[in-house]
Amino acid sequence: MGDFNEIISNVEKVGGNPRPQWQMDDFKEAISDCCFKEIPFLGSPFTWSRGSSGSLVKEHLDRGLASHSVFQHFEHLLVHHYVTDASDHAPLVLHAEILAPTTTFGKRRFHFEAMWANEEGCRNTLLEAWGEASSQSLPLTNKFLLCAQRLNSWGQQQFGSLPKQIQQCYLELQNLDLDAPNFDPTKKHKLSVKLDDLFEKEDTFWKQRSQVQWLREGDRNTHYFHEKLAKEEGNLFGVFDDNNCWFDEEPGIQRAFIDYFQKLFTYDGVVDVANIMHAVETKVTPEMNAQLTHPFDLSEISHSLSQIGPLKAPGSDGLPALFFQKYWDIIG
Numbered sequence: 502m503g504d505f506n507e508i509i510s511n512v513e514k515v516g517g518n519p520r521p522q523w524q525m526d527d528f529k530e531a532i533s534d535c536c537f538k539e540i541p542f543l544g545s546p547f548t549w550s551r552g553s554s555g556s557l558v559k560e561h562l563d564r565g566l567a568s569h570s571v572f573q574h575f576e577h578l579l580v581h582h583y584v585t586d587a588s589d590h591a592p593l594v595l596h597a598e599i600l601a602p603t604t605t606f607g608k609r610r611f612h613f614e615a616m617w618a619n620e621e622g623c624r625n626t627l628l629e630a631w632g633e634a635s636s637q638s639l640p641l642t643n644k645f646l647l648c649a650q651r652l653n654s655w656g657q658q659q660f661g662s663l664p665k666q667i668q669q670c671y672l673e674l675q676n677l678d679l680d681a682p683n684f685d686p687t688k689k690h691k692l693s694v695k696l697d698d699l700f701e702k703e704d705t706f707w708k709q710r711s712q713v714q715w716l717r718e719g720d721r722n723t724h725y726f727h728e729k730l731a732k733e734e735g736n737l738f739g740v741f742d743d744n745n746c747w748f749d750e751e752p753g754i755q756r757a758f759i760d761y762f763q764k765l766f767t768y769d770g771v772v773d774v775a776n777i778m779h780a781v782e783t784k785v786t787p788e789m790n791a792q793l794t795h796p797f798d799l800s801e802i803s804h805s806l807s808q809i810g811p812l813k814a815p816g817s818d819g820l821p822a823l824f825f826q827k828y829w830d831i832i833g
Contacts (some may be wrong), residue, residue, distance in 0.1 A: 633647065
């Protein structure tokens with residue numbers, strides 16, 4: 502897969518001089534001799550372009566070829582022709598995925614999306630919601646609940662479905678590429694910048710769910726994040742409780758988890774802790790104890806908060822450490 506610097510028919514070329522037939526026949530013969538077959542593609546039929554609107558030349562120079570055994574091994578093969586103004590060649594991405602069915606339980610709960618933190622609208626929405634909650638003297642948990650509801654509504658209106666937006670942007674770029682007489686390089690640049698921004702948001706979306714912490718900000722590893730998430734999450738079909746009873750419906754699964762952890766962290770009163778503690782040598786001095794038990798202040802909370810990984814496991818409210826780190830000046 503890549504740049505073969507040749508076409509198989511003049512249908513794959515717009516503008517410039519026609520390609521000699523013997524040259525294209527040699528290329529087709531080479532493909533046949535290798536027993537290759539072209540992988541179907543999605544996107545613009547032209548993968549290379551050069552020149553301005555008056556002398557624009559476009560050709561299908563890049564393609565994916567595979568043997569019969571490869572087609573037998575994979576159920577679906579597809580080459581995506583992406584659009585960019587960073588090169589005169591279109592990037593090619595091979596997709597050969599078989600998606601397994603997934604099992605989900607219950608209503609999807611709120612998640613604060615890391616990509617929201619880069620939008621000014623997120624801060625404005627939070628300011629408004631927090632101010633409203635404070636004016637009503639709501640309890641802290643209810644304040645966060647109101648903020649979550651407002652942010653969720655804002656996020657759906659602002660972003661909607663990222664895959665759909667990316668697909669729409671692709672279509673606009675492809676239609677622009679196909680409209681050779683009215684080719685507008687300025688519009689193509691704007692659409693390419695928009696597409697890059699959508700890719701960054703998609704990358705952040707999957708990174709947050711993959712729990713990957715060691716890759717640098719700015720690295721685009723969407724496919725890796727997606728694969729890691731798929732491998733680590735797996736499918737939960739049911740659980741056994743302490744009595745070895747099987748539960749495969751949501752209420753039973755919830756009850757089994759709650760009972761397990763309640764039992765794990767509940768003191769049954771059997772052990773005489775007082776007698777045991779008499780045999781333990783004192784390590785914490787009165788001075789140390791006074792320091793440990795003195796009232797904490799906001800600066801200590803802020804310092805501790807800054808030490809937490811931004812996307813480490815959020816609480817049941819769906820708010821990760823990133824939310825508090827980013828907007829501590831509002832909610833602190």
